[in-house]
Amino acid sequence: MGQFGSKPARGGDALRIESVGIVNFRCLDNVEVAFSDITTFIGPNGAGKSSVLRALDWFFNGGKLDERDVWSGHDGPPRIRVRVTFTDLTEQDREALGPRYAPPTASTFTAWRTWESGEDKMSGSALAFPPFEAIRSATSAATKKTAYNALRDEQQDLDLPKWTSASNVDGAMEDWERDHPDRLSDAESGGTHLFGFNGQNKLSGLFDFVLVTADLRAGEESSDVRGTIIGRILERTIDRGEVDAEFAKLADEIAEKQAAINAEHLTGQLADLAKKLSAEVESFTRGRSVNLQPVEPELKPQLTKIKVSIQDHLTETDVERQGHGFQRALLISSLKLLADHGTQDGSNSVICLAIEEPELFQHPTQARAFSTVLRDLASHPENNLQVTYATHSPYFVDARYFDQVRRVQRATDGDDAHAKVRIRHATLESVEARLQGYVKDTVVVARWHLVCNSHLAEAFFANAVVLVEGDSDKAIFDGVAARTTHFAIDGISIAAAQGKGHLYIPHAILSELEIPLVVFDNDSGCEGRMQADGKEAAKILDTERNLKKGNRDLLRYLGVTEEDYPEGPVAPHVVAIPDTLESVLTTHWPAWDLERQRIVASGQGVDGKNYPTYSLAAQTCPQTPTGVLLDVIAAARNLI
Template identity: 35%
Template sequence: MKIKSVHIKNFRSIYDQKIIFYNITNFVGPNGAGKSTILYALDWFFNGNKYTQLSEKDATFGHSKENIEVSVTFDNLTDYDREIIGSQYVNDDSNEFTVWRIHKMLSDEEILSANVKGYPPFSETKASKTATEKKNNYQKLRDNMPDLGLPDRKRQNDIDEALREWENTHPENLEDIEESLSTSFKGFAGEGRLSKLFEYTLVRADLRANEETADVKKTLFSNIIERVVDRQLASEPLQELFDSVQDKEKDIYKKYYANPLNELTSALNEHLRQYSVGRKVRIQPDIAEILPPQAKFNIAVIEEKFSSNVENQGHGFQRTLLIAALQLLSENASTETSKELCLAIEEPELYQHPIQQKRFAHVLKKLTASSEKKIQVIYAAHSPNFLDVEKINQTYKLKRNSVENDDIHTEINNISDQELLNINPNKPDLIKNALGNELANGIFSEGVFLVEGPNEVAYIDALTEKTDLPFSLKGIEVIKCPKTNMPFCIDILKKLGIPIKIMFDNDSGFETRMKEKQKGDEKKTKELRNQHINNNKKILEKVGIDIDTDTNGFILPGNFGYVFVVSDTLESYFSDNVVGWEKLMQQPDVKKNSRIYQEFINSSQLNAFPKELIDFITNDKFFV
């Protein structure tokens, strides 16, 4: 049983969002965007108020009187899952099950609800708010539907039991209904049915490893123990030991206290007979039953001959210990009856250098590689090392938006499986091959500046650092993407809600370059001309811009707001418009040398470069 989807309403910055979950689900975005809010909403859903006591401050701004609601839909139910959940809620063919938790603001009350099987005519009686109302509604049921054979019941609990008994014996009459679980699904957050099937463990950013390595409920270490060690293995010999201790305790009490207690009992009974006939008392040792505690374990850090607690270690070692524990968890298969584990990690990159981050990401991926592990992973990350570009559909990009009445809500963007397939159905590996980690860096940015190659990246990075507000301060990432793949990249970035600027060559001088290199015949030249023209056209179609063309069909160069079209190539454009550039290009080993290009730009004044290009770089126009 896994989480299929989550619907969050009115919880902090998230007013109304439905999210599809995967084996690994990744939330990215700037600080304060709402990534951790999703993790905390689920923590409240699964663990109740144990860690999160809700109040009107937890409602979305401007909606403090509205209820907070989190619903979770589970799928991939097994026979064991259906058996534990019960036939009232799922049948033998059910593969999904939905539960939601509601915090009622006006009454400060919390209820658990679910999609259950029930008999619709009973709903009014079940929903009765008082005992008298339930009694009257139940009697009305008996009067209006005598064929049901409902027994005469007056007390509230007896009425609930009569309705349940009728539904259990008439499964063919049951339908999917929504029902408050305050009476029929008690204990979901504690020891109820779902708690036997599902465990949600949140590793918070401020959580030290010593808390996760404590052998208490819902910790990482406890989950490892539950999957590997049978805590009942030593129960019988421990019980025998405690029984023998108890017997020895009784012997000690008898040896030291029997005589004085017998004398005291005789004296008390002698006086009691003066007031009461036929009854006696006995003063005896009050020996409490000694029960063996559940087997518990701990982790000690051993360094040479010294042993210390985990909490005494540095942050780096503590996070490393968590990674090692997760790796161990991934190597131990679950059993048919073991719980599904959803592991949520806030800022998994904390205290880890890049190599360790990559290793951690690999461990998390391995955790979910097999369905037999029964593990889902959710994390809110700030590092590209935790983003799998091959499964970009499993990543959600979050940002804060101001809406009507000055409300500030979290906007969640994602590209679905079908949308990803529709964008390029014939090239499923295009994201990885075309962009690789470039896309990962872009997804973590506030905006993306698309260029064709690494030289263009070097030019723009160097130029923007000379402006009053460099891209590094604005959170804009310059990404290389071949022109043929730009339409695809634009689709991906747009779906993720990432603003885009685009600069590309119109390649209008390609024929001259071919003649200089004595390459290609007339047929080949015509094919390449059509290819360049079509590539240019496809990019403009994606961003909704119509630009005039020259007599050969090439789009005209210039600054078009969020698109900058370069005349022929950027190298030739600089040669025509930047003093000293042509001389630079005549030096040996200069072509395609990004470092030399950057050094030239760094040593030049900003006004040495074309004003239209600088205006394009510094304007705030993006395609969204």
């Protein structure tokens, strides 16, 4: 992954999510998602971005599900299934998971969580003896014993020991598998075996998934309670053992002192009163008496509790009284600290930080800074932090790392069909394959910052993208579109590639995410302009030959019939401008330049190639544009 600005893949630094499969969870019918150090989910509201994060939260942290959480178009019994495949296993991971799930030869580990008709089950990929799996998946010790004894009777050559207890039989089966590796095969091992009858998760201490929801309350996560963010930090960083032991000792001393006080001041009085009550009761019934004793209160030692407050200049406030932006910043800072201490305490555990809409309540400059901090955190292996978020903000998308973007879309085949979610992903390999024979690898790397940083991040969020050569083209088409409806209302974005030769790379990326419209100049009038400038015939011929070749190469790459000088809509996704856009404006829309001059003279615009001035003139020009200018607008809207 050295190209396009991406960093090399890690090799065995810490456990990482490699891929996720989700079936029948809320709006997700059946999706597969590859994960990176940073995984960015984009897409319109309701597309399913947050559902991916919440499916992972259920996989790792559990929670109650019901039939309302099942995808509406499912067949058969209600069933939800989430698969997570991990990579970069360390020796600590292998030791914790055990040789069945993480043998020395395995580079990945896969686990499933399945909810079916109210039952929740965990399972993992393992090397196992298939007949043992039916025994391991038994839901009670009694059914397990029956299945084990049946196998023992049917296959006496296995030489299995007699049943004594469930735990002993588990050990016996593992010993047998260890001694007979040639008879094992890949299997999905039952949940009680993977996570224990007492619910001990084998991933506990190896991998933490923390979801910061859009409505998460920082005040709740800042309380010293088990499972909260602050609670996890305190658990990892503060040793309260001696303090709690002293509190327990103090509770015992108080109990002894209280017993002595009761004996000194109450015991005698209560004994006298009990004797009198017993005498009164004896007049009604025989053989019974009344005892009165002081109740010794059970003094449970109180564990140490930590309070979090914020010093705001001269005022100390609760977390809840701070602004929402600060509250989310506090949560993220706390998680960073949690990740840092996960490394310092030697546990080597990894945190996957998942955030819904990280841009919420953030000032634009803070959002940019927040994005940079998250990227820096996830980019350093020693932080043991994997980051994923669902966002609507281009601040959290870096076009250099396009392969970390997952575009989530929801569509249906008709009004009578259930909507399905699809997730598009532009991989490095797929983009390189598209560019093979058109762009050299070395050129790709050299051009990377120039091509992708300008408008591509915003284009990732659009329903359709118009890819043009330069900023002037973008300004003109933005203005022409606004004469009827702004492109932004249609969800259309225009991205400028800064030259015809630079169209290839952004087109390859956008094509993997969504088919873009390419608009370019055919430069057919270049020969005449060079002759008018007195250029040498040989130079004119050479330039003309290169222009024709460039046009043909681009058309061939776009899958369109090759021509020297294509014109107009040559395909639904390709429009060629006759000569240049400037010459089209001069010849077919001269009123545009008059409007531009009026805007400059009035002080509303700036002379020269100025984007806002060009766009405003195209929008307010009293003469209506015609020809290829409208062809581009129509082609763009046809994409959606």
